[in-house]
Amino acid sequence: MIERIAIIGMGTMGPGMAARLARGGLQVSAYDVAPAAIERAQAMQGMAEGVLDSLGIAATGAGSVRFTDDIAVAVSGADLVIENVPEKIEIKAEVYRQIDGLVSAETIVASDTSGIPITQLQAHISNPARFVGMHWSNPPHIIPMIEVIAGEQTAPETVHTIRDFIRSLGLLPVVVKKDVPGFVENRVLYALLREVVDLVERGVIEPEDVDTCVSWGIGYKLAVVGPMALLDMAGLDIYNSVSTFLNADLADRKDVAPMVGQKIAAGTLGLKSGEGIYSYTPERITELQRERARKLVAIRRILEGTD
Ligand SMILES: NC(=O)C1=CN([C@@H]2O[C@H](COP(=O)(O)OP(=O)(O)OC[C@H]3O[C@@H](n4cnc5c(N)ncnc54)[C@H](O)[C@@H]3O)[C@@H](O)[C@H]2O)C=CC1
Numbered sequence: 001m002i003e004r005i006a007i008i009g010m011g012t013m014g015p016g017m018a019a020r021l022a023r024g025g026l027q028v029s030a031y032d033v034a035p036a037a038i039e040r041a042q043a044m045q046g047m048a049e050g051v052l053d054s055l056g057i058a059a060t061g062a063g064s065v066r067f068t069d070d071i072a073v074a075v076s077g078a079d080l081v082i083e084n085v086p087e088k089i090e091i092k093a094e095v096y097r098q099i100d101g102l103v104s105a106e107t108i109v110a111s112d113t114s115g116i117p118i119t120q121l122q123a124h125i126s127n128p129a130r131f132v133g134m135h136w137s138n139p140p141h142i143i144p145m146i147e148v149i150a151g152e153q154t155a156p157e158t159v160h161t162i163r164d165f166i167r168s169l170g171l172l173p174v175v176v177k178k179d180v181p182g183f184v185e186n187r188v189l190y191a192l193l194r195e196v197v198d199l200v201e202r203g204v205i206e207p208e209d210v211d212t213c214v215s216w217g218i219g220y221k222l223a224v225v226g227p228m229a230l231l232d233m234a235g236l237d238i239y240n241s242v243s244t245f246l247n248a249d250l251a252d253r254k255d256v257a258p259m260v261g262q263k264i265a266a267g268t269l270g271l272k273s274g275e276g277i278y279s280y281t282p283e284r285i286t287e288l289q290r291e292r293a294r295k296l297v298a299i300r301r302i303l304e305g306t307d
């Protein structure tokens with residue numbers, strides 16, 4: 001039974017995850033190596049709780065989030081540790097080395113990796129049978145789908161425990177059957193992102209217009225009709241006809257588009273640096289976060305039939 005959870009890494013994903021798990025009645029310990037990240041995560045709890053209220057997610061039991069700057073305190077007695085540090089194998093491996101001697105043989109260690117194969121990650125931990133991929137989607141307190149991925153050495157019961165645990169929280173587990181890079185969600189997303197970056201780079205369309213095209217075209221529709229169901233809605237004959245001339249013309253570069261490297265070299269990373277594809281003032285960032293949360297909540301409530 002999972003009751004005590006440690007989250008290692010309180011950056012973009014950790015704070016919302018902590019709030020959502022606490023709302024499910026869990027005792028959450030939240031740790032980060034950077035004191036500023038802990039402070040920011042503490043400050044964000046109120047906002048995340050407000051969003052959970054507006055989603056109509058009632059508290060099940062007396063869950064809590066306790067912040068600590070000591071990893072040993074964080075993982076002590078944990079039934080589940082969720083590693084949530086940057087997407088670099090060496091950083092994740094160092095965390096596994098640190099927690100290895102601190103957790104029990106029963107503790108499940110899960111990684112929120114966006115797509116590093118679980119088989120590669122579990123090579124760095126002494127109990128790989130209890131190691132599993134648990135890939136949340138951003139913002140994690142709002143998006144209900146979580147991918148569950150086994151590596152070659154993950155025990156089937158570890159996958160079942162995490163899948164059932166996610167379900168018990170009222171969330172939607174999707175078990176990915178093969179440990180492919182990017183799993184499923186990010187393979188689909190990155191196929192789309194490669195194409196839109198290529199279209200903008202080639203001057204086919206402006207960034208604002210591609211956002212309108214995707215959000216109000218396929219994006220809006222896909223929230224209601226999944227891509228496999230969409231094939232039936234359009235007709236497989238249409239898909240076949242379009243694919244015969246279009247597939248050969250789609251972006252297929254193996255490296256990352258130069259536009260992205262140029263922006264990173266200029267220090268323009270997106271919201272976190274105030275400029276990326278678009279420019280943002282600090283006020284606009286706060287406004288956007290509120291507006292996006294409000295709209296995602298409204299759409300989710302409609303899709304769930306609660307509004
Ligand atoms: N940002 C996103 O949209 C999503 C990210 N992910 C994945 O989740 C993981 C975390 O991503 P983000 O939250 O975006 O990263 P982030 O860079 O925003 O935050 C990572 C946090 O880890 C902390 N950290 C670094 N080394 C540490 C260590 N040794 N011990 C403890 N804390 C440490 C950093 O101080 C930072 O606060 C990555 O694997 C990422 O690929 C998964 C889903 C969505």
Ligand SMILES: Cc1ncc(C(=O)O)c(C(=O)O)c1O
Pocket residue numbers: 113114115136137138185186
């Ligand atoms: C750009 C990007 N990359 C990775 C992820 C992820 O799920 O790991 C996301 C996300 O939205 O969650 C993302 O937007």
